[in-house]
Amino acid sequence: MVTPFDRDLKVNWESADRLIDHLIDEQGSDSLVVCGTTGESPTLTEEEKLGLLRFAVSKAKGRCKIIAGTGSYDTKHSIELTKEAERIGVDGILLVSPYYNRPSQEGLYAHFRAVAESTSLPVMLYNIPKRTGVTIEASTIVRLAHDVPNIVATKEAHDNLDLITTIIGQAPESFRVYSGDDILTLPLMAIGAYGVVSVASHLIGREMREMMEHYLAGRVAEAARLHAKLQPLFNSLVPNPVRVKTALRVKGFDVGSVRLPLVDGSEEDEALLRRLFG
Secondary structure, X not given: OOOOEOOOOOEOHHHHHHHHHHHHHHOOOOEEEEXXXXXXXXXXXXXXXXXXXXXXXXXXXXXXXXXXXXXXXXXXXXXXXXXXXXXXXXXXXXXXXXXXXXXXXXXXHHHHHHHHOOOOOOEEEEEOHHHHOOOOOHHHHHHHHHHOOOEEEEEEOOOOHHHHHHHHHHOOOOOEEEEOOHHHHHHHHHOOOOEEOOOOHHHHHHHHHHHHHHHHOOOHHHHHHHHHHHHHHHHHOOOOOHHHHHHHHHOOOOOOOOOOOOOOOOHHHHHHHHHHHO
């Protein structure tokens, strides 16, 4: 979920209220990830993060699961934030790999294990090498999946199908792999992925669900047809979250701008999104 801001770039609670209803009731989201990459987590204060989590839990009222993005490059801080999120009443935790400090695979294992063992909540790992500068290797994810009972899923935001295939083949059968990139949802489901942590579902959640349901029902050609139809929409939302916020504004959702160091896109970007989503 994007974090809506007002003109002063403070959290816009009225817009957040409307957006949560939209994502659940109109787009059919099973869960909302709050304070993740799309929510501009690196520029949110701890007070803002906890406030957003409280608001989302209260607003959702059990209509969907709330997953808290509590990962960072600081293990101690991630543990503290995770504990606070559990006290607030979220349903799960999303842990991005530590960015900037580029730990070894043993460091990644120790980090994720320490945070996961600080909570009773289910934990989803988040492997996004392009943003963090480090890849969680398949062997590390498989090891965590076997060693830490509440590490139950991973969000894989890259196109290394060999790595993802290894995870699916070697992790416990109950371990879930989610696509972290809308355009890769169908290809990853073809090798055994379970679902998607989606950006495009802000706008085309029902279509995403339809594509996945076609595939799961064995209507592969129909799923592929819909995937091809949605491809331009997926591609138009990169980079994230700049363009998804623009697209939401085009659709009449006052989610505001992005915080520095991000900046809004060009007039050409907005014109493209108006053609596709207006």
